[in-house]
Amino acid sequence: MMHSYREAFGEALSELGETFKNLIVIDTDLSKSTKTIYFANKFPDRFIQIGISEQDAVGTAAGLSIGGRIPVLAVYSMFLLRAWEQIRNIIARDNLNVKIVGTHSGLSDYMDGASHQCFEDIALMRILPNFTVVSPSDITSTKSLLKQILGFRGPAYMRLGRDNSTLIYRDEDEVTLGRANILSEGEDITLISHGAMTQYTLSVAEKLSKEGYSVNVIDMHTIKPLDREILSRRKVLSTPIFVIEDHSIYGGLGSAVAEYISTSNPRHVFRIGVEDRFGAGARNFLELLDYMGLTPDKIISKVKVILDGI
Amino acid sequence: MGLIQRYGINGRRGVRLSKLGLKLLDILMEGNEERDVGLDIESIKRDMRELETILRELLTRINGFHTYSSMTSLNLLYSIFKHRMDRGLRLEDTKIVLSKGHAAPALYAVLRLFRLLREEDFIDAFSPDSYIQSHPIRGCPTVVVSTGSLGQGLSVANGIALSQKIGGEDDEVYVVMGDGELDEGQVWEALSTASTYNLDNIILLIDRNGHQLTGPTEKIKIKEPITERLESFGWIVERVSGETPENIIWALSRMGDILGWPKAIVVDTEVYM
Numbered sequence: 001m002m003h004s005y006r007e008a009f010g011e012a013l014s015e016l017g018e019t020f021k022n023l024i025v026i027d028t029d030l031s032k033s034t035k036t037i038y039f040a041n042k043f044p045d046r047f048i049q050i051g052i053s054e055q056d057a058v059g060t061a062a063g064l065s066i067g068g069r070i071p072v073l074a075v076y077s078m079f080l081l082r083a084w085e086q087i088r089n090i091i092a093r094d095n096l097n098v099k100i101v102g103t104h105s106g107l108s109d110y111m112d113g114a115s116h117q118c119f120e121d122i123a124l125m126r127i128l129p130n131f132t133v134v135s136p137s138d139i140t141s142t143k144s145l146l147k148q149i150l151g152f153r154g155p156a157y158m159r160l161g162r163d164n165s166t167l168i169y170r171d172e173d174e175v176t177l178g179r180a181n182i183l184s185e186g187e188d189i190t191l192i193s194h195g196a197m198t199q200y201t202l203s204v205a206e207k208l209s210k211e212g213y214s215v216n217v218i219d220m221h222t223i224k225p226l227d228r229e230i231l232s233r234r235k236v237l238s239t240p241i242f243v244i245e246d247h248s249i250y251g252g253l254g255s256a257v258a259e260y261i262s263t264s265n266p267r268h269v270f271r272i273g274v275e276d277r278f279g280a281g282a283r284n285f286l287e288l289l290d291y292m293g294l295t296p297d298k299i300i301s302k303v304k305v306i307l308d309g310i
Numbered sequence: 311m312g313l314i315q316r317y318g319i320n321g322r323r324g325v326r327l328s329k330l331g332l333k334l335l336d337i338l339m340e341g342n343e344e345r346d347v348g349l350d351i352e353s354i355k356r357d358m359r360e361l362e363t364i365l366r367e368l369l370t371r372i373n374g375f376h377t378y379s380s381m382t383s384l385n386l387l388y389s390i391f392k393h394r395m396d397r398g399l400r401l402e403d404t405k406i407v408l409s410k411g412h413a414a415p416a417l418y419a420v421l422r423l424f425r426l427l428r429e430e431d432f433i434d435a436f437s438p439d440s441y442i443q444s445h446p447i448r449g450c451p452t453v454v455v456s457t458g459s460l461g462q463g464l465s466v467a468n469g470i471a472l473s474q475k476i477g478g479e480d481d482e483v484y485v486v487m488g489d490g491e492l493d494e495g496q497v498w499e500a501l502s503t504a505s506t507y508n509l510d511n512i513i514l515l516i517d518r519n520g521h522q523l524t525g526p527t528e529k530i531k532i533k534e535p536i537t538e539r540l541e542s543f544g545w546i547v548e549r550v551s552g553e554t555p556e557n558i559i560w561a562l563s564r565m566g567d568i569l570g571w572p573k574a575i576v577v578d579t580e581v582y583m
Contacts, residue, residue, distance in 0.1 A: 024473075024476070045476070046476070048472060048507075050499075050503055051499075051502070051503075051506075053496075053499035053502075053503070055462075055465070055495075055496040055499060056465045056468075056496055056499035056500050056503055057465075058465070059462050059463075059464075059465025059466045059468070059469065059496070059500065060465050060466070060468050060469040060472065060500075060503065061469060062455065062465075062466050062469055063455070063465065063466040063467060063468055063469015063470040063471070063472070063473065064469040064470070064472060064473045065469075066454055066455060066466065066469065066470050066473070067469060067470045067472070067473025067474060067477070068473060068477070069473050069476070071469075085459065086459075086462055086465075086496075089458065089459045089462070090455065090456075090459075090462060090466060093456055094448055094455060094456050
């Protein structure tokens with residue numbers, strides 16, 4: 001069953017506008033797609049339309065935070081990146097309290113094709129000092145993590161898909177910023193994921209367990225700061241580690257995990273994701289997932305090949 | 311667009327005259343030939359001499375880094391603080407966005423003159439821990455955002471101005487931009503945002519010194535006619551000579567009274583260097 005990240009985000013933002021009186025939402029002509037339109041309809045005086053000018057929008061958001069507001073800027077991840085230098089030089093450098101949400105990330109925007117499919121955002125945002133980077137795996141944690149990033153002072157980036165979410169957590173489950181969630185425990189293999197690929201990672205784990213493997217599955221929703229504690233546990237370190245994401249294998253969560261493990265407890269970290277290539281248009285999400293080799297079956301084949309090799 | 315407009319954001323309410331209305335108002339006030347806002351010319355001359363001394367000393371510390379650019383901005387920056395001082399406004403509350411961040415030494419010289427920076431602050435200037443850097447950083451008095459990368463300041467100023475409108479606050483944000491900087495597309499995005507939101511609490515000063523790093527501005531990318539371009543983007547523009555501060559101070563005075571439009575002062579500084 002598919003749920004929608006952007007619907008969850010739009011609704012949550014609209015609700016949070018009541019608690020966070022200083023919340024201002026900025027749009028670049030995408031509110032109907034990012035669903036910030038719900039907030040706009042409810043709080044028209046707190047919604048600022050900048051039009052198709054991402055660099056200007058980033059600067060304006062910065063100015064609003066300097067003026068004492070809490071700005072939330074929601075743009076397709078891909079087009080946020082044209083304002084990366086502004087995010088870096090104004091928001092990150094001055095450590096401003098701006099929350100940036102990148103929607104339609106990874107493979108979620110199958111229809112718009114390669115120009116819109118962003119596999120670089122985690123790499124480019126986690127490399128910025130002062131930034132918190134989070135990628136919720138389902139609709140419940142989207143709402144919970146959104147509230148948490150609004151609750152602290154500092155720049156933050158949240159990566160969301162589109163309508164390719166699932167339901168993993170119940171409302172009462174704890175999803176805490178900075179602490180990865182263990183979705184299943186095992187002894188043989190560790191699978192780590194974030195965002196839209198987490199549900200498929202769970203499918204991979206299920207299939208592997210049917211074949212007799214005992215699998216750890218970790219939802220590492222917070223990519224920066226990385227949950228080093230969980231990565232230091234014997235249960236994780238005594239198994240081969242696979243990181244699965246709809247992001248480039250260069251610079252994403254896989255790289256972050258590999259960076260940490262290589263200096264703390266060196267062992268194999270295998271990155272499964274988008275392999276140094278662009279996306280493609282497709283007629284539905286699953287067709288694209290299959291084309292890019294990221295369906296549970298294709299992931300399992302890769303995992304088995306690797307396991308045979310080590 | 312009617313003759314009278316009200317702008318929609320909560321905050322300072324006022325009557326926004328159309329450009330025709332403003333021109334009529336100008337004609338009515340035209341009797342006042344001398345652009346006299348009660349300035350003590352001699353005192354201004356003394357200030358400028360002192361400023362030049364302070365600036366030259368600062369520039370030697372950074373090997374003359376962007377000398378021309380700082381020199382031409384001196385009058386602009388001085389005028390902002392002099393105008394506010396004459397109006398009885400708190401100088402420490404001045405909000406400066408030095409979008410042409412490389413002219414920072416000019417800002418520091420002006421801050422020193424108006425006692426917002428002291429002698430002691432200059433001892434370790436330009437060292438890693440100092441608030442005085444080659445491009446302005448937050449932490450330095452009146453600097454609301456760290457700059458250095460061109461074309462970005464006006465967007466930030468718009469954000470601050472919008473924030474003030476929402477909160478019903480009533481103060482201006484001064485943006486100082488270079489003419490080379492007008493090459494950056496983001497500048498034009500921000501100009502449009504300001505007029506879309508009728509941000510009359512933005513005062514933009516453009517240091518029209520005719521030069522950028524690789525040569526004269528018009529040889530690099532055409533910027534003229536600057537006044538008409540800005541006006542077509544929905545701004546009220548005054549173009550004045552930058553030879554002495556008086557004209558700039560006059561323009562700042564005049565701009566302060568105009569509601570409902572973002573305002574720009576293009577200062578011709580080229581000829582006078």
